[in-house]
Amino acid sequence: MKGLDFTTLLTNIQDNYIEEADKYAKKKNTTPTLLIKAACAALVLGLIGSLYVGIQNSFKTDVLLLTVSAKELGMEEYTFGVSLPEIVYSDEEKVIIYDFRGIYIYSYKSQELIGFSDFRPINMTLIQGSNPTCVEVSGDGKYVKFYNENFKYLYDVTLNKTEQVEFYADIDKGFNSYNIEALPFGDSNSLTKDQITYIGTDNALVAVDLDYDFNAENSDVLRYKNLIILKQTGNDIIEYRLFE
C-alpha cells in the first residue's frame, strides 16, 4: 500500500473531524495558567532531573564529546529556504535551540554559546520527513533527548556531553517532557513578524530572528552569525548574538 492510496482513503474520515480542524483556534494563554504550569514544572524538576541522571548512568553506550566553536558555526552559510533554528527551551540563564546542524545552548548571562550537540557526525540531520529527528527537553532544561526510529541520544546540557542510549524511561512510562509555550502567531506582543514568539519558564518572551538586510546590494553572504535571539523581560528587549 502506498501513501497516495492511504491519503485518498483518509479523504472520507468523519465530517466533524474535518470541520473541527478548520474552525479550531487555540485561545491565547493567560498568565495564571502559565504560573500554574510553572509551579507544576518546578515541582517535577527534581523528579525528572534525577530520572534522567538515572537513565544516563544506566544505559550509556558510546560517549560523544563534540566541541565546535561558536565562531566556526557562525561562519557557516545560512541556506535560504531552511527554517530558522527553533527554540525548545528558555529560562533565566539559557536558551536551547536546534536545527538540522544540532542543538545549541546559549547563556544569556555570559552571552556566549556554552554547548553544542552536533547532529552531523551521527547522521541525525533530517529534521523533517518520515523519520525525523525529534527533540525534547527535560522540565529543568538540563537534558535534551533527540531520537529517530533508529537511534536515541541524550545530551547533558550541564556537561555539554552527548551519548547514545538504548531507551528513554520517561517515554516508556508516559512522563511528559517540557513543551515551551508560544504566543498566538501574529499576536500584538510578538517580538517578530515572521517567527513564533515563545514564553520561557521565567515568563520572558523569546524569538529567533535574522539581522540581515536582504535588499542591500553589498551584503555579505547570509551566515549563521546573522542569527539573533530576542528576549523581552518587562519592557526591555535584549538582542543576543549566538555565533559571534
Place this chain on the structure above:
Amino acid sequence: MNDNEIIELYNQRSETAIDETKKKYHSYLMTIADNILYNKEDSEECVSDTYLKTWNAIPPTVPTCLQAFLGKITRNVALNKLRNDTRQKRAANKYYIQLDELDNILRAEYDIESKICQKQMLKIIDMFLADLPIDKRIIFVRRYWYFDSIKDISKRMNISESNVKITLKRQRDTLKKILNKEGYL
C-alpha cells in the same frame, strides 16, 4: 447565508447556489487544492470542478455538513489530478513530504482497492481519531487531510514545530501499531 439555505438552493436548481457556495467556501477550497497541487491555476480549475460536481450531486445527495462535503470533493479532485500529472508530482515537494510520512506507516502491499478493506480501514482510522484528544486530532487532520506544513500547524496551534513533529511521529507510530494489530500490515 447558512449551509441549509445553500443546500436548499441546490435542491431548487437555482444557480445562485454556486455563487453562495463560492462566497462562503472559495478560499477554504482553494487552500485545500493549493496545498496538494501547489499551483494557483490548477487549484482554480480543481475548485471549479468541485462546484460542478456539487451541482450534479445535490440533489439527490443531502450533505450533513456542506463544508466537509465540498472539501472532500476538492481533495479527491486534486489528488486525482496529481496522480495523473507527473509534472505536478515533481513540483509538489511540500505535498510529497506528507505522502512520504504516510507511506512509511503503510509499507506492506495490501489490497487497498478492495471496497471492504477500505471501509474497515476507514472505521479503524475514525476510531483512532476519536480516541485522540482534540488538539492532537486537529494536528493529525491538519497535516494529513489538509496537508498543512509543520510551520503552519505550529502557528495555528501555538506550539513549537518540534512539538508538532513529535506529536505526528507518535500518532503515526500508534496508527501503525493499531493497523498491524488488526492485520493490515
